[in-house]
Amino acid sequence: EDKVVQSPLSLVVHEGDTVTLNCSYEVTNFRSLLWYKQEKKAPTFLFMLTSSGIEKKSGRLSSILDKKELFSILNITATQTGDSAVYLCAVVVTGAQKLVFGQGTRLTINP
Amino acid sequence: DSGVTQTPKHLITATGQRVTLRCSPRSGDLSVYWYQQSLDQGLQFLIQYYNGEERAKGNILERFSAQQFPDLHSELNLSSLELGDSALYFCASSVDPLQETQYFGPGTRLLVL
Numbered sequence: 001e002d003k004v005v006q007s008p009l010s011l012v013v014h015e016g017d018t019v020t021l022n023c024s025y026e027v028t029n030f031r032s033l034l035w036y037k038q039e040k041k042a043p044t045f046l047f048m049l050t051s052s053g054i055e056k057k058s059g060r061l062s063s064i065l066d067k068k069e070l071f072s073i074l075n076i077t078a079t080q081t082g083d084s085a086v087y088l089c090a091v092v093v094t095g096a097q098k099l100v101f102g103q104g105t106r107l108t109i110n111p
Numbered sequence: 112d113s114g115v116t117q118t119p120k121h122l123i124t125a126t127g128q129r130v131t132l133r134c135s136p137r138s139g140d141l142s143v144y145w146y147q148q149s150l151d152q153g154l155q156f157l158i159q160y161y162n163g164e165e166r167a168k169g170n171i172l173e174r175f176s177a178q179q180f181p182d183l184h185s186e187l188n189l190s191s192l193e194l195g196d197s198a199l200y201f202c203a204s205s206v207d208p209l210q211e212t213q214y215f216g217p218g219t220r221l222l223v224l
Contacts, residue, residue, distance in 0.1 A: 031211075041217050042115075042217050045212055088154060090154075092209070098159075098168075101153060101154040101155070
């Protein structure tokens with residue numbers, strides 16, 4: 001069964017801290033890995049990763065994929081209260097043509 | 112604002128009833144996806160349509176069905192509703208059929224009493 005596991009499930013840090021969110025996967029036919037941020041409403045797209053070792057960066061957020069060890073990390077530096085959200089990791093599985101989501105990491109940034 | 116619209120925003124109904132959720136994709140997007148998000152199950156992929164044809168199926172119950180119309184809007188029909196169907200239902204769209212870089216609508220919150 002295709003599976004995506006995120007850790008930690010919940011994380012509370014102070015503003016200014018750096019955080020690392022983890023996503024590991026076991027799927028039959030990996031195509032790509034996606035990161036989303038979900039605040040009160042719909043998920044918003046952050047990154048799509050398809051190749052190992054290539055870091056994607058957007059401001060204070062960055063992500064990297066390791067296809068050998070089957071995981072990805074999402075880093076957020078100099079966190080701000082606006083980074084508080086649930087961060088979702090999802091893997092696109094070809095063949096079955098589906099998107100498998102992890103359970104999410106709830107990140108809370110305290111001022 | 113992702114450009115994906117969903118109606119209604121909230122829906123309260125009773126067990127055994129049938130409801131229809133509507134989604135309009137972003138302009139130019141041919142693929143529409145439906146997801147269910149509940150507190151205990153997280154985000155679950157239900158079904159995908161591409162240019163009017165069913166493309167992929169996830170954890171969609173037999174009581175649920177969907178279609179995509181020629182104008183590319185999509186409807187998700189939920190019938191014989193049960194309490195456990197209460198959830199947030201998201202629609203997402205993308206240009207390509209390969210499920211990457213999806214843009215999510217605001218969701219429809221369904222409460223079954």
